[in-house]
Amino acid sequence: MTDSRLKISNNDGVTLVEFVDRNILDEANIQAITEEITAVIEQADVPKILISFSNVDHLSSAALGALITINNKIREKKGAFHLANIDPQIYEVFVITRLNKLFNIHETADEAQAAFAN
Amino acid sequence: MSDQTTTIKDATAVDLVYDRAVISQLIDTILGLAEQQGFGASSIFAVRLAIEEAITNAFEHGHEGLDPSLSIRVEYAVTPKIIEVAVQDQGPGFSPEALPDPTLIENLSKPSGRGVMLMRAYMTHVNFNPSGNRVKLQYVHPD
Numbered sequence: 001m002t003d004s005r006l007k008i009s010n011n012d013g014v015t016l017v018e019f020v021d022r023n024i025l026d027e028a029n030i031q032a033i034t035e036e037i038t039a040v041i042e043q044a045d046v047p048k049i050l051i052s053f054s055n056v057d058h059l060s061s062a063a064l065g066a067l068i069t070i071n072n073k074i075r076e077k078k079g080a081f082h083l084a085n086i087d088p089q090i091y092e093v094f095v096i097t098r099l100n101k102l103f104n105i106h107e108t109a110d111e112a113q114a115a116f117a118n
Numbered sequence: 119m120s121d122q123t124t125t126i127k128d129a130t131a132v133d134l135v136y137d138r139a140v141i142s143q144l145i146d147t148i149l150g151l152a153e154q155q156g157f158g159a160s161s162i163f164a165v166r167l168a169i170e171e172a173i174t175n176a177f178e179h180g181h182e183g184l185d186p187s188l189s190i191r192v193e194y195a196v197t198p199k200i201i202e203v204a205v206q207d208q209g210p211g212f213s214p215e216a217l218p219d220p221t222l223i224e225n226l227s228k229p230s231g232r233g234v235m236l237m238r239a240y241m242t243h244v245n246f247n248p249s250g251n252r253v254k255l256q257y258v259h260p261d
Contacts, residue, residue, distance in 0.1 A: 025142075025170050026138050027138075027174065027178070028138065058163070058166060058167065058170075060167070060170045060171060060174065060233075061171055061174075061230075061232035061233045061236055062174060064229075064232060065229035065230050065232070066229070068226075068227060068228070068229045069229045071227070072227060072229075089160065089163050093167070093236065096235075096236065096239045097220060097221060097232050097235070097236070098221040098226060099226065101226065102226045102227065
């Protein structure tokens, strides 16, 4: 059992997920992160997940793949998924891959939190 | 086997097995050289991303179904004008032209298939050898 690379908290029914690491590149870590968030999704009737990238400097396409897998699982349960605090350089990766069209991306966690009420 | 489009002159070559700490150390070494040669933060971000994708592809896809202890070879050369990195695996190779466009609406929800397009988006040139088991990344200084 490895230590979690995530900080998970609950705020008004929304699960806030933050990363411990600045780089989300390592395949093994990405797999572990996916499994940990999947467990949160499976425990919820209607999952509401907010991922904040406030500490993140780099991510890879494998990390994008993990976000897509998480998004697909949340949609299967009719839940809501929002992303926030994405560094401009990383946001460009979302734009290049057009994943900014797939995900609900907000500048701040507060804005994302408010979006769950809509 | 390498061909002219993926050869790097005066390259340093390193053979890597899949060890995340060693991979990170090598990437940091290459990027450290790039910083010394005057490449800025956005260049470093771009090159790190492309090298990560190339190395991940080599191990994950290039060696898929093969002995997991197989090594890949990374070659690099850094000058004030250009960063060149080649990554070669021991697999049979693939056809990069045959990859589906991951930005099409019907492919957006697929978790994989973005590595090569990110390399192409961030690098000045990306060339594969004819068999598709070696890729050369070239990043020309933006000034």
